[in-house]
Amino acid sequence: MNWDGKKWYFDDVSETIYSPSAMDYIVTGIPRSGTSLVSAILSSSTNSVCFNEIHYDIPTLPSFFYEMRERIYSHQSVVMMLDEGGTTTTDTQKGDEVSKTNTVIVGKEQNIHLGSKVNIPYLDKIQRIQSMNYKIIAMVRDPIFNIASWNSNEVNGITESRVDGDQQHSRWNKFSFTDESKLERQVKIWDYYAEIIESLSDEVMVVRYETLISNPTKTMYEMCDFLDINTPTEMPELIDGNDENKYPHLEEITDVVNQNSTTKHLFGY
Numbered sequence: 546m547n548w549d550g551k552k553w554y555f556d557d558v559s560e561t562i563y564s565p566s567a568m569d570y571i572v573t574g575i576p577r578s579g580t581s582l583v584s585a586i587l588s589s590s591t592n593s594v595c596f597n598e599i600h601y602d603i604p605t606l607p608s609f610f611y612e613m614r615e616r617i618y619s620h621q622s623v624v625m626m627l628d629e630g631g632t633t634t635t636d637t638q639k640g641d642e643v644s645k646t647n648t649v650i651v652g653k654e655q656n657i658h659l660g661s662k663v664n665i666p667y668l669d670k671i672q673r674i675q676s677m678n679y680k681i682i683a684m685v686r687d688p689i690f691n692i693a694s695w696n697s698n699e700v701n702g703i704t705e706s707r708v709d710g711d712q713q714h715s716r717w718n719k720f721s722f723t724d725e726s727k728l729e730r731q732v733k734i735w736d737y738y739a740e741i742i743e744s745l746s747d748e749v750m751v752v753r754y755e756t757l758i759s760n761p762t763k764t765m766y767e768m769c770d771f772l773d774i775n776t777p778t779e780m781p782e783l784i785d786g787n788d789e790n791k792y793p794h795l796e797e798i799t800d801v802v803n804q805n806s807t808t809k810h811l812f813g814y
Contacts, residue, residue, distance in 0.1 A: 546612045548624055548647070553600055553609060563607040565677040568614075570595075570772050572662035573671070574684030575738050576705050577638075577694040579754040581626075583684060584662040585633040586765055586777060588625075593774040594650055595660035597626040598637055603673050610659045617657060622647040635781065638700040658774045665704070665716065668738050671745060680772055683742045686754035686787075687814050688735045689802050693792035695731060705731065728801040736808040743811045753812060758785045 546553045572587070572595060574580045584595040594617065600609045616623050627646045628634045634643045667674060674681065686694075695705040707714040708722070708730040720737070722730050742751055750771045757764045761780050769776040789795055802809065 546609065551645075552602070553612070553624075555605070555608075561608070562605070563611040565607045565679060566610060567678070568656070568658045569606075569610045570658065570660045570680040570682070571667060571674055572660055572682045572684075573664055573667040574682075574742070575668075575686060575691060575735060576664045576703070577691055577700070578684040578686035579752075579757055580662050580664055580684045581637050582635045582781075582783070583682065583752070583757070583768070584660070585635045586781065587660055587768070587772070587774070588633045589777040589779070590658075590769065591652070591775045591777075592654040592656065593658045593660065593769075593772070594623075594625075594653065595662055596623075597634065597662045599624055599626065599645065600661050601663055601666050603667070603670050603677075606661060606674075606677065606679075609661070613659055614657060617650050617653065618655075620649055620651070622649050624648075625650075638703060654775075658772060660772075665738070668741055671741060675745070675748065681745070681749040682768060682771070683745065683749050683751050684754060684757075685739055685742055685751065685812050688732065688739070688806055688809050689795065689799050689814075690787040690792070691735060691754075692728065692731045692802065693795055693798050694786065696794070696798075697792060705734065708734065726801070728798060729805055732802055732805045736806055739808040739812065743808065751812075755787065758783050758787075 547556050572580055572584050581597055584597040587593050587595040613623050624645050625648050626634050626637055626643060629642050637643055695703055704714045704716055708717055709727045720733060761783050766776050
């Protein structure tokens with residue numbers, strides 16, 4: 546496989562297509578629910594690397610994992626989402642501070658477990674991923690703060706904020722929006738993907754953002770046990786993003802969520 550600056554691609558149509566490995570896993574969830582944070586923490590394990598928004602093509606996931614494993618073992622570069630200091634990012638929406646960077650991964654044990662984190666594109670095809678028997682971690686977050694985050698200035702232009710008018714992203718064309726307000730449409734989107742996650746809960750480890758923030762050590766131990774990887778010895782300092790003072794329109798969002806969400810109760814919200 547070769548990297549063209551945006552994605553990995555096959556340079557030979559006859560290249561071997563590999564089968565899924567039990568060593569590999571998927572991280573997904575509703576955008577802005579902590580998936581990048583989880584990806585970064587899992588990458589700090591001595592026998593795990595989780596690629597954050599690097600590989601979107603689901604049919605070639607087994608070959609991607611095989612190629613990345615071979616590259617890591619042979620000390621060739623792979624592409625990771627890194628911040629300005631060369632550290633695995635915990636937030637892909639930091640603008641110019643984050644980039645897809647070639648890097649050589651060192652200090653990992655043999656028999657490394659590899660993960661791939663992508664949100665909506667993976668959730669849209671989650672049944673295809675499940676058919677490959679990968680272990681899956683799915684993140685959810687209180688829809689009030691989740692939607693507030695979609696509309697915050699720090700993530701200006703995120704796809705989830707473009708749900709109406711001329712700026713509506715083509716991703717949302719499958720929704721039968723009518724006269725709903727922007728916030729009502731966002732609740733509809735949150736409910737849709739939360740319901741997908743809830744329907745998979747018997748086979749997938751579902752993690753609430755709030756649980757991760759309130760008890761990170763226990764939550765990450767449970768995640769690593771589920772994935773059969775070593776628990777990181779150090780945890781990053783976690784800041785609770787569910788801060789009422791952070792979002793100026795929280796009261797309005799709260800009213801719209803409480804009036805329109807049909808799914809939030811499934812996760813205790």
